[in-house]
Amino acid sequence: MTDRDHGAEEAAARALADGKLILLPTETVYGLGADASNAKAVAAIFEAKGRPRFNPLISHVADAAGAERIALFDDHARKLAEAFWPGPLTLVAPVRDRQAVCDLARAGLDSVAVRVPGHARAREVLDLFGGAVVAPSANRSGRPSPTTFQDAMDETGFAAAEGVDGGPCAVGVESTVVSVLGGKVSLLRPGSVTREELEAVVGPLDAGGEGHRSPGRLTLHYAPDAPVRINVTSLHKGELLLGFGPGVGDARWSLSPTGDLREAAANLFRRLREADREKPAGIAVSPIPKAGLGEAINDRLSRAAGHIG
Known part of the structure; x- marks a missing residue:
């Protein structure tokens, strides 16, 4: 497996194109990545993690234009993307291209979760690959998310054909997830883009929201073996x-x-x-x-x- 050599990003992009899994660094946590359009590759993520299939995945893209190719953005979504991308914010919006992000990746929903990561090496992989990459945290389901390459390797490295060692994750908690559906903006999962920062851009958040559209909402999650x-x-x-x-x-x-x-x-x-x-x-x-x-x-x-x- 390639990690720190100069060709790590190219090798990771080739592996994605071949339907294989990779370890992808982001500023939040390390992800176990696959081509979002490839249902077989996406299924391999669920199998490697032991993840429930009703739990949707976040699609990572290289830039905001890539996000709008797979999701329908309204004015709220564009304001948030302009303010916080690249960075640790995920937007849940109506799906535009159901082939680019397969049904399994979306957990059968009519929405898609998408973000542009802040980690430069992650964006290079995404740019080289050219499509959306689903990359849930590279841990076994329910365990603490990995924030170093070694922790990712220890958890799900067995399933990855390639990996990029991007160093320790700077943020350390998963992205903020915000729903931009039906003209309303709702916080589905808190993260390092705070409630106060969101409201400074789009005004007061809607108190509703549909939590099933976001990953990371299981009652017991991120748990070590010790209580x-x-x-x-x-x-x-x-x-x-x-x-x-x-x-x-x-x-x-x-x-x-x-x-x-x-x-x-x-x-x-x-x-x-x-x-x-x-x-x-x-x-x-x-x-x-x-x-x-x-x-x-x-x-x-x-x-x-x-x-x-």
Whole structure:
């Protein structure tokens, strides 16, 4: 498998064209990628991950023009794309081209989830390939998402013909998912593009939304093997604490010793994985503010603990 050599992007693009899977770096997490139009290749992703087939996949494209070839954008969608692409924002819009993103990739829906990733090496692969690439997180279903190439290899590298090592993921949590359907804008999954940033572009978000159109909404998701407790102020015997803020727990395990939410997001899945390797009785996480990026961090932690439903 190619990783750091000069031809990694070309090799990955060829593998996609041949109907094979790849490991794709993005700024959010590493993805297990396939040609979105190839139902057989897409099915191989679901098999490798053990992912439920009712869970739609995000299609990654090289630029906004590529996004509009597969999705129908309204004014809201174009404003959001202009403001946040390339970057960690996924738009769920009516599907334009059902062949470019196969039915299995869309979970049979009349909508498609699409984004232009902020990682330059990912966009190079996409540009070389020339089509949409579905790339859900490269972990086995329900596990913490991989934010390093090695973690992606450990999880689903067995299924990938090629991979691009893009270094540690800068964002560390999956993209914000926003529905732009029926003239309304709804937040389906929080991410590093925050609710406040979205509203600064399109105004107040609609309180509705159809969560089944977004990935990452299962009640138990992103979970390590050890049980997770959140908003913890005192430990149970044998637990390992992931602290947040000055003086909270061992700095080695802190999500952010300074209380920086972006640092906490970038560290979140890596710390969960590292803690899990210690085989603790449980993983405890100290309270994290819920505003701004904290909404996404708390969403992932709540799902890791199985607290949403």
